[in-house]
Amino acid sequence: MANPPSNRGAKPQQRNNNAPRGGSNARGGARPVNSAPVKQKKVVEEDSEGEIEMEGVVSAVLAGTMFRVKVASGHEFLAHISGKMRKRFIRLVVGDRVKIEVSPYDMSKARITFRLN
Numbered sequence: 001m002a003n004p005p006s007n008r009g010a011k012p013q014q015r016n017n018n019a020p021r022g023g024s025n026a027r028g029g030a031r032p033v034n035s036a037p038v039k040q041k042k043v044v045e046e047d048s049e050g051e052i053e054m055e056g057v058v059s060a061v062l063a064g065t066m067f068r069v070k071v072a073s074g075h076e077f078l079a080h081i082s083g084k085m086r087k088r089f090i091r092l093v094v095g096d097r098v099k100i101e102v103s104p105y106d107m108s109k110a111r112i113t114f115r116l117n
Helices: 083-086
Strands: 052-062 066-071 076-081 096-104 109-115
Touching: 052 076, 066 096, 066 109, 076 083, 076 096, 083 109
Parallel strands: 076 109
Antiparallel strands: 052 066, 052 096, 066 076, 096 109
16 A cells, blocks of 8 residues: 655645634624724723722731731721732831722732832
């Protein structure tokens, strides 16, 4: 038996530049020209990524650069220092006022982004 011919040296198949790209629309995937994008309302205290910003006071310093932060409403969050504060060696002690970002996915944890005093 003879071996089948190999594809060595063959050029890869070229794509037609005029062909429509991707999408599930039968007309080529692009949205219709006359439709405008829908604008969504933003909540005032939410960040562009969805985090909720609050101000609080450090109530306890825990191991591993973790902190308990108490906000004005009485809630306490388990918070860690953001990367820029860690990079600049910003130290936090009990009683410091801080700005925190609370994740909408886990409302018990937060990130400390700024030391206010």
